[in-house]
Amino acid sequence: MLSAAACSPPGEPAPAVAETAAVTMTPVASATPSSRPGPRGEVDWDSGKGSPSHPNVDPSPVGWYPAAFPADDSRTVYLTFDDGPSEYTPQMLRLLRKNDANATFFIVGTQVAGRESVIRDALREGNAIGNHTWDHPDLTTLRSAQIKDQLARVAEVAPVGPCMRPPYGAVHEVSGRVAVAMGFQPVMWTGQAFDWRPTATASQVEKDIKAATRPGAVILLHDGGGDRSGTVQAVSRLLPFWKQQGYAVKSIAACRVSSG
Ligand SMILES: [Zn+2]
Numbered sequence: 001m002l003s004a005a006a007c008s009p010p011g012e013p014a015p016a017v018a019e020t021a022a023v024t025m026t027p028v029a030s031a032t033p034s035s036r037p038g039p040r041g042e043v044d045w046d047s048g049k050g051s052p053s054h055p056n057v058d059p060s061p062v063g064w065y066p067a068a069f070p071a072d073d074s075r076t077v078y079l080t081f082d083d084g085p086s087e088y089t090p091q092m093l094r095l096l097r098k099n100d101a102n103a104t105f106f107i108v109g110t111q112v113a114g115r116e117s118v119i120r121d122a123l124r125e126g127n128a129i130g131n132h133t134w135d136h137p138d139l140t141t142l143r144s145a146q147i148k149d150q151l152a153r154v155a156e157v158a159p160v161g162p163c164m165r166p167p168y169g170a171v172h173e174v175s176g177r178v179a180v181a182m183g184f185q186p187v188m189w190t191g192q193a194f195d196w197r198p199t200a201t202a203s204q205v206e207k208d209i210k211a212a213t214r215p216g217a218v219i220l221l222h223d224g225g226g227d228r229s230g231t232v233q234a235v236s237r238l239l240p241f242w243k244q245q246g247y248a249v250k251s252i253a254a255c256r257v258s259s260g
Pocket residue numbers: 006007082083132136167168
């Protein structure tokens with residue numbers, strides 16, 4: 001089901017949602033009360049154009065950042081992994097443990113069977129588990145009932161917290177509202193390295209993520225969907241780098257809250 005290019009449709013350019021999310025992100029420090037919904041609050045929508053691969057889609061909920069992140073995130077990096085769990089997830093957990101770091105794992109439902117203990121380990125060690133849908137469809141192509149099913153099925157097989165990340169970064173008003181109504185806050189990202197591309201190398205991923213590092217950054221990497229040995233290698237260098245730079249690497253607190 002998941003290809004090596006798990007987060008971009010084959011043959012299409014990568015969604016530009018990340019850049020859009022960074023532009024529309026409301027800095028926590030200057031956010032006004034009206035633009036700071038609670039973790040389960042109403043999501044505001046950007047009126048801008050979507051990414052090249054999803055031109056008619058509202059690219060991201062404007063409220064996603066202040067809704068999901070605490071205000072005291074100076075010198076904090078939020079590391080997130082999509083498309084797992086997989087054989088690489090235990091390696092990521094070992095690296096996190098070794099470096100006093102945590103991450104948020106946005107899991108795919110079809111990947112869960114046989115890896116329940118990995119998810120339990122991740123949670124016990126202070127990581128967060130979010131919802132990345134049952135089998136990674138583009139939610140903007142589905143009807144409301146199908147979107148609901150995609151999110152609900154994951155919650156039936158794993159203890160996912162109240163956060164979701166749309167596959168391909170593709171979220172529109174309908175999918176966003178369905179997710180929020182079910183208690184899943186869409187969480188996008190501010191920096192990524194396209195580590196799912198077959199041409200990605202560990203050193204390029206390391207370089208790109210270092211360049212995207214800043215206080216409150218939400219970093220998107222992948223622990224599933226293909227050969228992620230390069231990502232593991234990059235993370236093994238990034239975690240000591242962040243520590244040396246004085247950054248705490250944390251899971252997203254709002255995603256750790258039980259959705260039950
Ligand atoms: Zn994905």
